[in-house]
Amino acid sequence: MPPSNSRPAISRPPHGTRTLETEVLVIGGGVTGTGIMRDLALRGIFSILVDKRDLNAGASGGNHGLLHSGGRYAANDTETARECMAEGDILKRIAPECIDECGGLFVAVEGDDPDFAESFAGYCSAAGIPSEALSPAEARELEPVLSDKTFAAYTVPDATIDPFRITLEQVNQASDVAGSRFLPHTEVIGFAMRDGEILGASCRDNRTGEMFAIRARQYVNAAGAWAMEIARLAGCDSVRLIYAKGTLVISNSRMATRVINRLRLPGDGDILVPGGTVSMLGTTSDRVTELENLRPTVDEVDRNLAEGIAMVPGLATARFIRAFSGVRPLLMAADSGADGRKASRGFSLFDHKDEGLSNFATVTGGKLTTFRLMAEKTCDLVASRLGNTSPCRTAEERLPVGDALRWTTPGFAARYWYSRKDPTDAILCECEMVPKSAVDSIVDEAPGAEDEMTLRAIAVRSRVGKGSCQGSFCGIRVSSYLYDRGIYRSPAGLGHMRDFFAERYKGILPVLWGKELPQAELAETLHCGLMGLDLAEPATVADDETDGGAA
């Protein structure tokens, strides 16, 4: 076995393309891919993880962070419900700092099916989920936002998880224990194959366009919604996915302490999930065929609200700060339903043996809550193929808490800043109280910090841009600070600012009404009127200046 605790060897073949060597190449920097990276590392296996964008750019960053008790699936998918319950318990043990054990309620309101409500406790107990029936009055005492038309309610052990932090922690631990590496913006565009084996992956750095190769002994496809495309690059047709786009809206304050689920079969706008200081309402489910350039729409927001208001009437007048979308990769089955609601939330592991490959595996489907189990099953296969007999340790081993990994947690930055009492540590993001020192630790140490970090990359690794101003002020301040530190040195920094605002805007657009709209108008005044970011691509401003003449 090659040494595990070293950086990969870089060799330059005669044709000039750089080649990285690794034991395992993991494709896809979501929670599953990073979970695989960690699992392998704890078995002593070195890996390179690549993502064509950045960590959690797909479904892992586009969900409501609900750590399901399994109650949602108790009625129609007992196996998934059991898995959720068991995995939730494990995650609460190994990563408590990523989890808010807020609890959950299932509630039925006037118009919902009373028979379904009545059977709920039975479904839960069959799946091993502890639940307790409450009277409507008791439920409304716990959560005053509930509709007065609530007629049935049950408690369940729902919780929430910070999907960004757990991903960062997994990358961090894999890098610490095995020297594994994460390469952002690295897209696999093809495989070299011979005699039932993948010899290497051709990769492109999507920022520079540079082509290079990664040679591994085993290749793991954890590309989530993109897993079918990656499998096809390796000539495998067995991975058949359908895509269900889901859209959520975020309120600017936390409306309930617990997760509130509608007590019925899953539909639009029937879960309200707390996330630190905000709440998220979702989700829609629409079949889509395209994975790129997805954005939440006005119609999806309105559909969520129309349903959510029945359960929590205050949503009608709540202020929303953003919406976002993700795509669920669902395994194709005959009875998946037009919107994908009936497709299994279970996962599948493909060893691709029947397609003649001995060193390629694909894992897809599943849920955020069950990602660790998905990683475990995948790594069992990969390890056995490598002749590694170490058992999986991810269910017992605590995830380490690194300095650069704490900034995604709501409220952490504020507590940290107050406790340090350092007046020179200026707050750059006032909504989420993110100080300079947070940006310092992220650009110095966070996974992916090897390169010039974009504002978007910093936002993925912190709460920057997630507050009620949605980045309109802090984007300017953080960018100035990065220039001050010499990290940005050219108009490319303005480009990062533009990208950051344009990206935030995608989520803001569908919730622009009421109090959010003046905020957006101010933002546009700042970004266009004061900063001039709409005038030209910053890199071409010089030409514009010359042409226009300086009067």
Next chain:
Amino acid sequence: MEFTQNRSYSTRLAVIGSGLAGFSASIFALDRGITPYQIGNTGPLAYTTGYFDLLGYLDGAALADPWAGIARLRAEAPEHPLARVSDADVRAAFSRFCAAVTEMGISYTLSGGENLRALLPAGLSKPTLSVPATMIAGVEALAAREPALVVDFVGLPGFSAREFAANFKSIWPTLEFARLGFPEMETGAEVYPEVMARALEVPAHREALAERIRGAVREAGEVAFVGLPAILGVHAPDRVHKEMERLVGLPIFEIPTMPPAVPGLRLRELFEQVLPERGLVLAPHRKVERLELRDGGAILHFTDNFGEVTVEAEAVILATGRFLSGGLAAERGGIRETLLDLPVEQPETRADWYREDYFDPRGHAINRAGLLVDDAFRVLGPDGGPVSSRLFAAGAVLARQDWVRQRCGAGIALATAFRAVEEAAALLEERVG
């Protein structure tokens, strides 16, 4: 104990709004011997750069000549508010307003001609018509690519001299940057432009800062200009600016900063202080809660610390601004005018308000929503005719313009306020006659 009392006033002209359109309307009215009653909330002036743009961009392309741009609007978008004001009136509005502001104590360049290229904080520039005297040296330094030293301050977030220099570098390679501690505010804790600006009204602080700047200039080598964020005083910026230039021994220019920014605070405080001395009855930081149209005019209702106030006016100019200022409100079902529920020209559905791309050079449809007016700037009602012969509108609340993207905010404010006042004055004269 109850302090509330009901008070009623009457005025010939009520101006609702406290942005550039509202204050310029009051200035133009005072010029004509009309004493207006102006009510407006805290106002958007704190968000301005201090530049007065006439028309800087059309279809995403910079305009060196704003007058040619207005001529194009007349041909291509005749209902754009700027297209409905004659060049002579636009010129009159700008020259009277800039002269009035200069005379009140903040000098502005009087320009009738080409757009100037004015500096923006991140190292870009924009076309504008008129700039404060404290900023004009920056226009000249950029035009001549003169060696300049740009200074920022320890503890001032959001303004980086290094960023400014890095982004101008390709066209202005002689820019140098330095960071200084502001005298007595150099602990590293956050400092605010307004606080620094007020500090610089004290001679000792100017001397201490000038000494530091001189040191930085010596270190930088060849320097012909010094650039600072806009902090040169709130009440007497011209004096502070001249004094600093004398002490440093070089021309100095200010660069706009993020809000709340000093150039806007200067204008607001100036208007609030000087205009009442000239007779304006000003209820600042108040919001008109209700407006009733009557045959002979209108009645305005608002509340101050002592209770309810009503103002009976013979004519009213709505300069209430857009969403940020509260003139328009957006609901899930549509856009509303907030005082009289006047018809708002707007896209059919909420899904049409915005384009997909934030920075789309065409701007967003919602920015062009607003009130429609006739050629006399009287607000149009649902039947297409004026709601009242006595109700006028001016400024950003007007439809069919995009002041942010077209860089025509001051242009629209001044030109339409000028026209609305002309028409209101004619109406009032008629009545008197």
